[in-house]
Amino acid sequence: MRRSYLRTNKPYKLYIAELMLKIPRIMIGAILTSISLEVILIPNGLIDGGITGISMMLSEIMGFSLSVLLFLLNIPFIFLGYVHLxxxxxxxxxxxxxxxxISTGILEVFSPFLIGNTILLICIGAILLGLGIGIVLRNGGALDGTDVLxxxxxxxxxxxxxxAIFAINIFIFILAFLFFGLKGxxxxxxxYYIATTVVDIART
Structure with a gap:
């Protein structure tokens, strides 16, 4: 059965109790995602999809901090989620x-230590990314504006x-082709295909 993320009439006391359990899980999911981005994907010239992918490209091209871009570009989607969900x-x-x-900002200060476009490394990065996003979605939140959409x-x-995530991000990967070439x-x-598959598994 498809999990619903639409408005709920669950009593606030019960919601607060559940939230105390969900917040640590959401934080763990976010940390796994930031590890995938900063430790594996970015150092190896790969990008994520969605607002995160756009933030990664802007960070690479213009030199802006990825963590700051992630926060600023996702603010409108928090309001979108508020209105519709x-x-x-x-x-x-x-x-x-x-x-x-926060976790991405912390990891930004460390030098890359897992470099090399090996199949194993790509799979690890994809699995961590999908697992992190899936954990957050399962616990009633999102990490990226396109997750909300x-x-x-x-x-x-x-x-x-x-x-839906993969379909939305086709445009992002077209931009990736223009900026990083066909191979990247x-x-x-x-x-990202591997990651979105893991997302659906982690949500169930």
């Missing part, structure tokens, strides 16, 4: 995005959240 979802998403921003699309169509774009697409 409710304030509880918006709060969980704000926690997830804030955790991702994907939840809305999934609630109104037959697409799974992972399929293709490897990023493969990585």
């Amino acid at each position: 409710g304030k509880r979802f918006a709060f969980s998403t704000a926690v997830g995005i804030s955790s991702l921003t 994907a939840l809305l699309i999934s609630s109104k169509t037959s697409l799974s959240v992972g399929e 774009a293709v490897i990023s697409i493969i990585t």
